[in-house]
Amino acid sequence: MRAIGFTSNGGPEVLEVIDAPEPAPGPGQVLIRVAYAGVNFAEIQHRRGEFGEPDGHGGYDIPGLEVSGTVVALGPGAHGPAVGERVAAYLPAFGGYAELAVAEAEFVRTVGELPLAQAAGVPCVYPTAYGVLTDAGRLRAGETVLVHAAAGGVGSAAARIARALGAGLVLGTVRSPGKAEAAQTLGYDAVFARDGFTEAVLEHTAGRGADLVLDPVGGAVRRASLNVLAPFGRVVVYGDLARDPDWTADAWDLWKNNRAVVGYNIGDVARRSPASIGAHLASALSALASGALAHEPPAVVPPAGIAGLHRRFEAGATRGKSVLDIGELATA
Template sequence: MQRVVITRYGGPEVLEVRDAPDPSPMRGEVRIAVAAAGLNFADVSARVGLYPDAPKPPMTVGYEVSGTVDAVGGGVDDFEVGDKVVALTRFGGQSSSVVVPQHQVVHLPDGLDLVHAAAIPVNYLTAYLMLVRLGNVRNGESVLIHAAAGGVGFAALQICKQLGAVTYGTASAAKHERLRAEGLDHPIDYRNQDFAAEVTRLTKGRGVDVILDAVGGNTSRKNYRLLRPLGRLFLFGASSASQDPKRNLLKAASAIAQFPVFHPLPLMNANKGVFGVNLGHLWDEKQLMNEALTELLAWWADGRIEPVIDSTFPFSQAGKAHDQLQQARNVGKVLLIP
């Protein structure tokens, strides 16, 4: 089998495709011939050495795949060779063959595109946990989605539309038309406008009910102030800390230092909630993750959501795929194809 290896911390040139022996499934495991592997911003952060959860180089990252089961270990009753599936992978997904515990694997409903299926797990689970499970977004509530044209952004937008929310989203101006077509009510060009002033203007000073913030730093500070009473702020990333193509610890530390600190008394008095979400720390919540992923695939089968694919790159062009995310050129999900 082949895999994309981060050989050392650095720019996209540190990525190499390397051969490795085919893995064998043990008891309770499923082997998948990978059709596509999702690329996430976390993988870019891991490459530059700013993702503490990732293994040390040389390593293969990747949290999600789609593909076809080609071997099963003992004790696996729900899957057989030939099944089309989607799976969460605890690193190592950017490989042509992966072995995964069966609870991390879900059947792909008939009629759905096997390659595009790799765009569902990370982005949609993250958005779903925030908006549905924790945020309990109600019809008519207002949601501000940062990085609205990214992978999580489109997933969040589609789920907000399902829930009947009014949506505000930050993105480069060139991406606004696509976002409007996807149903975003109020695109905001955060690069040329102060997004907080714009949200205040658009909401006539009322602010918003829910904010999805993976930018971090000073942006989080402004977000907290934009919340209405009973508003919920979701902190789930720090992309402001990983914008340099190489490892820049000073810049990263400066972005992290600008995160606000929340004291309980002002939180109580303002009736505001602040939540942290990290999908990569939910591996023990097997049933929750399996059921949520199954539900999201059913939503896709029903036409309620539809993954937006920016581009697909063969493993040999993984560096270009990383660039696409890091240079913020993507509109939707970037996938790697073995």
């Protein structure tokens, strides 16, 4: 089969189209002929070596955390979608930038009438958005939610899901004015520049602040987020886009000001609570297919454009969701 992989860590230039052996589904697994693969920041981290050196077949690692396509085979004991069904799947061990991918059956769900290009951007992003809002964030109806990186993949999903779950006010921050314009179309009540957001949030909430802050950025943004929390407010940490040195929250400050910092990592959830990811994935696909959650078409990128897309991710220049057209790998 054809795939996109790398044999050494580095910049986007290490990505190349390769011929790789076809995988076979093991016990409890599903083999999928991939139509589209979602592209996420974790794949940039994978390529750069933040998860270790390449150790796949022939020395290659194949990125890709989420795919859509058609089931072509089931491993022993696998239950769920049947051969021939259109599905989306989360791949915690990567492997999505390929014509065929193996997924654990518990991370595979049918997509209904949802277009496959749209479905490819769901399995990692939407369970994360549901997870940070409900599992980690404990969102309650009427609360105010602040979403950093508001125009990104998770941010775009979280804004719509928060509204569907009954949030009273949904605010966002973005890195640049161009992203503010994009974020305004996602249903936010207001979107602010990330620099100096504390004053804007407090002014917009009449000084009360946010009940829940979703933070994939880190660094100064994370520290400042504590200062916009309402009583018993929570900051949910689920990324580190700022690449800032680690910081230590002051337990005294959290105690005296009724604040909380909570973590969410989908990889750990996949290992220790896989059923929750499958449940969130099913909920998202159903809501998107029915129209209960609005969705925008993703940007579809050909294999030749993957290095450029990775560069835009690193520069913080992407908006919404991007997916890779795996069907074009055959001619790449």
